[in-house]
Amino acid sequence: MATEAEGTGLEFHPMNQFIVKPLFGDGPVQWYTPTNVTLWMGIILLCVVGLFVFGTRGRAIVPNRVQSIAELGYGMVHKMVEDVTGKDGLKYFPYIMCLFLFIAFANMLGLLPKAFTVTSHIAVTGVLALAVFISVTVIGFVKNGTHFLGLFWVTSAPLALRPILAIIEVISYFVRPVSHSIRLAGNLMAGHAVIKVFAGFAAIALVSPLSIAAVVAMYGLEVLVAFIQAYVFTILTCVYLKDALHPGH
Amino acid sequence: MEGNIAELGQYIGAGLAAIGSGAAAIGVGHVAGNFLSGALRNPSAAAGQTATLFIGIAFAEALGIFAFLVALLLMFAV
Numbered sequence: 001m002a003t004e005a006e007g008t009g010l011e012f013h014p015m016n017q018f019i020v021k022p023l024f025g026d027g028p029v030q031w032y033t034p035t036n037v038t039l040w041m042g043i044i045l046l047c048v049v050g051l052f053v054f055g056t057r058g059r060a061i062v063p064n065r066v067q068s069i070a071e072l073g074y075g076m077v078h079k080m081v082e083d084v085t086g087k088d089g090l091k092y093f094p095y096i097m098c099l100f101l102f103i104a105f106a107n108m109l110g111l112l113p114k115a116f117t118v119t120s121h122i123a124v125t126g127v128l129a130l131a132v133f134i135s136v137t138v139i140g141f142v143k144n145g146t147h148f149l150g151l152f153w154v155t156s157a158p159l160a161l162r163p164i165l166a167i168i169e170v171i172s173y174f175v176r177p178v179s180h181s182i183r184l185a186g187n188l189m190a191g192h193a194v195i196k197v198f199a200g201f202a203a204i205a206l207v208s209p210l211s212i213a214a215v216v217a218m219y220g221l222e223v224l225v226a227f228i229q230a231y232v233f234t235i236l237t238c239v240y241l242k243d244a245l246h247p248g249h
Numbered sequence: 250m251e252g253n254i255a256e257l258g259q260y261i262g263a264g265l266a267a268i269g270s271g272a273a274a275i276g277v278g279h280v281a282g283n284f285l286s287g288a289l290r291n292p293s294a295a296a297g298q299t300a301t302l303f304i305g306i307a308f309a310e311a312l313g314i315f316a317f318l319v320a321l322l323l324m325f326a327v
Contacts, residue, residue: 015325082299083300084300131265179311182314182315182318183307183310183314184310185313186312186314186315186318187314187319190314190317190322228303231303232303232304232306232307233305235300235304236304236307237301239304
């Protein structure tokens, strides 16, 4: 990839941007080592706190710009949870709001030049998806008991088909955390790698105007993708939660 | 022209896996196009269905992302 650009001393390999490096020195990465992931997760937390704690501190009747952004985001996720899961899902709204804010800010801040995209790593999104999967399963069993298993036994289908459908439903249930996490990580990783590939072509004089235009266009698309993927992750969490709260088909 | 046959297979496999991205593009276009044709018939009902639209797009897109992941694994992990 971009072999023509090699030897110029610049970093052109499209996957190099995803390497986890220690912040200080070049030592091995242990679990306690502060890395660029740690740094960017901290920045994400600071941004979320800045927007929602300091942005809404004034509690103005006529909100300023920061407060309206916070209010719009809050209202959007609140309406999403209420529409998809119903009134009894609102108990879990704070967690879903946290998920949305973390992912949205991780995606958006990852688009800054030289930034590290935390959500482009399956290790990060896998933990988020597994947390959702495990908690949703536990909620389903606690709220509905063994009735929760009715999720896999489709009573609206003909009796002969139900065992086959049960197998399919069980498989699709356990694939959920896989697709949930890979969708987010894959989208982010693909987008950033494509931007980097086009940036690599900018070193060749003949195609450089075209490739710079392509970088701009891809960047615009990535801003959209960053928001949509955060939205999709949260709305799928809501859908899974709805399945746990109301397992009847 | 030197190199081992396994590396050749990796590159060919990664290229073949990219076909999956095209297939996902067809799927996403199908979802969005059908949503639009439905929305133009009954615009008042369209606003309530955007969540379903995004879920459908996400499901269609996930399989394309799987294909992309296979390509990445072949290129960088195998």
